[in-house]
Amino acid sequence: MTCTEFLKILDDVIDESIAAETRTEIETHLRKCGHCEVVLNTTRKTIEIYRCHEIYELPTDVSERLHTKIMERCKKSK
Amino acid sequence: MSTIQSVAGQVEQHPDVALVERVRAGDISAYDTLVRKYERQVFRIAQHITQNREDAEDVMQDAFLKAYEKLDQFQGNSKFYTWLVRIAVNESLMRLRKRRTGKVVSIDEDLKTEEGSVPRDFADWAPDPEQNYNQSELAEILRKTIQGLPQGFRVVFVLRDVDGLSTEETAEALGLSVPAVKSRLLRARLQLRERLSRYFGRKAAPAPAQEKRS
Numbered sequence: 001m002t003c004t005e006f007l008k009i010l011d012d013v014i015d016e017s018i019a020a021e022t023r024t025e026i027e028t029h030l031r032k033c034g035h036c037e038v039v040l041n042t043t044r045k046t047i048e049i050y051r052c053h054e055i056y057e058l059p060t061d062v063s064e065r066l067h068t069k070i071m072e073r074c075k076k077s078k
Numbered sequence: 079m080s081t082i083q084s085v086a087g088q089v090e091q092h093p094d095v096a097l098v099e100r101v102r103a104g105d106i107s108a109y110d111t112l113v114r115k116y117e118r119q120v121f122r123i124a125q126h127i128t129q130n131r132e133d134a135e136d137v138m139q140d141a142f143l144k145a146y147e148k149l150d151q152f153q154g155n156s157k158f159y160t161w162l163v164r165i166a167v168n169e170s171l172m173r174l175r176k177r178r179t180g181k182v183v184s185i186d187e188d189l190k191t192e193e194g195s196v197p198r199d200f201a202d203w204a205p206d207p208e209q210n211y212n213q214s215e216l217a218e219i220l221r222k223t224i225q226g227l228p229q230g231f232r233v234v235f236v237l238r239d240v241d242g243l244s245t246e247e248t249a250e251a252l253g254l255s256v257p258a259v260k261s262r263l264l265r266a267r268l269q270l271r272e273r274l275s276r277y278f279g280r281k282a283a284p285a286p287a288q289e290k291r292s
Contacts, residue, residue: 007196007197011260011264035197039271041202041203042202042203042274042275042279043267043268046267046271047239049208049220050239050240050270051240053208055220055221055224056125056134063118063121066121067110070138070139071110073143074106074143075106077143077146077147
C-alpha cells in the first residue's frame with residue numbers, strides 16, 4: 001500500500017468501515033510509514049477536539065429567551 | 079414512519095416519531111420537547127453557516143417555526159432531526175443571501191480550492207495538545223480554524239463529525255450526493271488537521287529518510 005492509497009481510504013479507517021483483509025495491509029503500511037501514522041492520529045484527534053469543545057456556546061438565558069419566542073410564534077401560527 | 083432497528087432485530091420506533099405524532103394531534107408541549115432537544119444543534123449549524131450570532135439566533139427561530147408549520151409534510155422517511163437540519167440549512171443560506179444583497183449562495187460555493195487535500199505537516203502532536211491553551215484560547219483557535227474552511231466543507235464536517243449524522247443523513251440534509259459528502263468530509267478533515275498542526279504540532283526533527291512518502 002502506498003501513502004496515496006492510504007490517504008484515499010483515510011476516512012474509512014477513521015470511521016472503522018474497513019474490510020478485514022485491507023486492515024492487515026493498512027497495519028503493515030502504518031508500521032513502516034511514520035508520516036501516515038501521524039496523519040491518521042492527528043486527524044482522529046482533530047475530530048475528537050471539535051466533538052468535545054462547543055465553540056458556539058448558547059448561554060442558558062439566551063437559550064431560554066429564544067425558546068420562549070419560538071414557542072410563542074408557533075402557538076400564534078396555528 | 080421512521081424506524082430504527084433494535085439489536086434483537088425488532089423494528090422500533092424512533093422516539094421523535096411519537097413526539098411528532100403528538101404535535102400533529104394538537105399537543106404543542108410535545109413540540110416544546112423537540113425544540114429543547116435540538117435547539118443547540120440547530121443554533122450551531124446556523125452559526126457555522128452564517129458566521130454571525132444575530133443571524134444564527136434568527137435562523138434558529140425561523141427554522142423551528144417553519145418545521146412546525148410544515149410538520150404535515152414530514153413523511154417520516156427520514157429522521158425528524160435530518161429533516162429539521164435541512165430546513166435550518168436552507169434558512170441559513172437565505173439569510174446569507176439577504177446579507178449579500180441577493181447574491182446566490184449555495185452549499186456548493188467556494189469548492190475549487192485543492193488546499194489541504196494532500197498533507198504537508200507531519201509533525202506529531204503533543205499528547206492532549208489542547209491542555210496548552212485555556213478554554214477561551216482554545217475556543218478561539220477552533221473557531222478561527224474552522225471559519226477558514228470553505229462553507230461547503232465546514233457544514234459537512236459539522237454535521238458528520240460534530241453532530242454525528244451518518245454520511246447518508248448528511249447527504250440528505252444538504253441535498254448532496256453521498257460521494258460529494260465523502261469527498262468533502264475527507265478534505266475538511268485534512269484541512270482542519272493541517273491548520274491545527276500549527277498550534278498543536280511538536281516542532282519535530284526532520285523525518286528519517288526511510289519515512290519518505292511513497
